[in-house]
Amino acid sequence: MAENERRRPPSPSAQAAETLAEHVVEIVSDSGEGAQKCGQSFATIAARMGNGIWTVEIIPAEIQPPARSVAGASGNRVRLGSGPITNGGDAADLVVAFNEQVLLGRIAANELGPGCIVLLESKWEEDRDPAIVASYKKVRDELLEGGYRVCEIPMEAECLNHVADARRGKNMFVLGLLCRIYSMELGLALEQVALTFAKKGDAVIAPNQRLVEAGWEWAEANLDIRFQIPATPATETQLVMNGNTALGLGVMASGMQVCAMYPITPATSASHYLSDVFQAVGGVVHQAEDEIAACTFAIGASYAGKCAVTITSGPGYSLKQEGIGLAVMAEIPLVVINVQRGGPSTGQPTKAEQGDLLSACFGSHGDDPKVVLAVSDIEDCFYSVIAARKIAETFNTVVVLLSDASLATGQQPFRRPDFDTHWLAPPVDQSPIAGDAMPYDWDLQTGLAQRIVPGQPGGVHCLTGLAHDRSSHIVYDPEKNQEGMRSRSLKLASLQKTLKTPPVVGDQEGELLIVGWGGTKGAIQEAVERVRADGHRVGSMHLRFIQPMASGIKDAMQRFGKVMTIENNWCDSLDDEMIDEENRRYSSLALLLRARCLVDIDCWGETKGQPLRPGSIEQVIRAKLS
């Protein structure tokens, strides 16, 4: 084919595209075959077309799973739609699989929706190993019997027409296929490939662009599947990133200068990102010898005047708890980010769960009132870090920020922020302390005290984690201990007075109120909307501040006949034979709300390691309403 011919845009397909409001697409391969990059690029192209997107990373359970294994599926789920997309949706509508084994993994996880279209690499049918051929045919035939539409595609063979190493090029061929199927602009796709490989230069960009074109042309010539998801072009510039990058950017934007961490999935990528960019704005990322050191290092840095952050997940959070108690007791500002993963113990490291709410609120020993905030989408990851730093420094306390594995790797567009100098921390105050000022001069009304930082003349004192009086002297006097406890507790009430009641979305009164927190927001709101569409009167409320909790929540609950929480953590089901009202273990938020509001609150939760699906929530709501 002559060069100029190859570059010619393909002729418009005779096949008319079916218009859809949204679709869920999955791309799965063995790890290392690039399905993740394919999915990310596809999502970004869709976002640039003006579609709403939400991506969910499909992560293999093992670090280096064997090729062609059920547990080895690696890839990406992209949900794209005409309007804003707030969650990963239900089962997939179209799946691209690089072999039938990774597909089996998705089938086992119940990820293929009814009638799902499967684009399957066909090379296995001619494999030299008869076992592989047999397995391929078996899976294909079963899918066909199950009513799925299977398109067998010679991905590797087609790639070999353009590059020598097909294993590394298949993903771009598939990207081309998908762009054609979903009526994306080819030019935009090629541009995106150029951006993706910008660092690697033309020698890498050109062949990858050729593969995208080849995929496009193959789809044009051989596939009659055409979809169109009309875009609502964004009116403002958007950023597309995952939650951990947003957390890292938030740290930068908050004016914090020290991030101390110890690697743990799924928190680590936030500190990877920061390691790359933080130093240039005057920050450092310290990789400590363990989480205890990371937390206490951050405490040291904060004590010395620079608010510090420590980022971790599950088991790492447990180790930090003694330090967190110290920071609360000694009133040192500290931001602790917990990107939750499945637990307990090492649990499900790469999987989504919201299991750490109660340990965030009450984890340390003794009474250690601290602030707990939960982020509910990617944009929130960015702004909440800024808020957390501010609260930590205003109230001289610990702010725990809860994210989770699904937000960590999920991508979503949000409005590009306008930088505001108020985000940044003020410079360290080194002005002399007047006369007889005390380090814990607790205000009787608010519990707040001035913050004295080493280097300040006149402020010299010895801070201690032991019970202390206003001068920071160790006390054995019961009244003095009581005074310190009261002051630290009062700070939460002072913050609480500034919080706005979280809005109720959907019906403002009616049959059922759903309460949620964290990364389940989009799925809950979508499920509520589906039920409301049938005339049910349901509302939802999503909590950002868990501790302290804004006022007005109880009032909202009382406007509804029933209340239940939907959480990605464990709760006993009353359908279980052993379980009754007396022994039921409630979901974390349900437990907190029951205690706080004295309302009969039901709960539903799931710990399958997956983000909650709107479809599952919808079923739960319908059951509750019936």
Place this chain on the structure above:
Amino acid sequence: MAILTAVQRLCRDEKLPREKIVFVSGIGCSSRFPHYMNAYGFHGLHGRALPVAEGIKMARPDLNVFVNTGDGDCCSIGAGHWIHAIRYNMNMTVMLHDNQVYGLTKKQASPTSPIGLKSNTTPRGSYLDAMDPLNITLAGANVSFVAQAPDWIPELLYEIIALGFRHRGFSFIRILQRCPEFVPTMLDPWMQDPDNLRLLDHEDGIRLSPNLARTYRNQEAHDPANIDRARELASGNDGVPIGILYRNESVPCYEDVLKPDGLMPPEIVGGRLEAEFDKYTVKPAE
């Protein structure tokens, strides 16, 4: 308390403004030290003094950071931090108050307790040989200053702490300290017979005063640059070494290596943020 006197004198002699000094400690009897100094102090968690001190130094290299720690605090619960603190080599002076017993919790064996020590947890005598903090430190990656001082020879104690303070890097000083409450006689053999101590004298270290030279005749001209001899000395076969065992000024400090590119004004932070946003920006298709 001899250590207190020595350190107070040091702060005075070095003319350190009190607000520029931070004493950091963990938990234990020795960890009360910061409360007795008229300077900033941080009395935190058992075993965690070192990472706190590192955080302080990272954020504020202008502060003079001292750490007071016990043998349980440093060598047991905080051992992981200790090994790594040697490796980070941040500029701070660490005093290990080694009384070879857990004091605050009322007499349990510590990792440095000699074999046979009867304590509440070893009523039949401590079973294990004592851990040697000097050799462990000398074996650490990036080790830059190791010394040993007795709390009963004030003159030497002061000089050793002062040299440690002036060394730029992680200065580790093991101080042999008696616990008058639980094991008052533990160090008696070393105190009563001067020949049991081996005093190190060198022009690059400490020059023994004529008075000391007369009392302690078990002496050695030890060059603090010689790490092999330092390790041999630390083993104690020639007597308990007192003085500067090892010093290396050329080991880089972590706070110099992992330095932020200056403290940047809001415009710069804003500029960098915008540049990062650019990387993630999707402009709608025209």
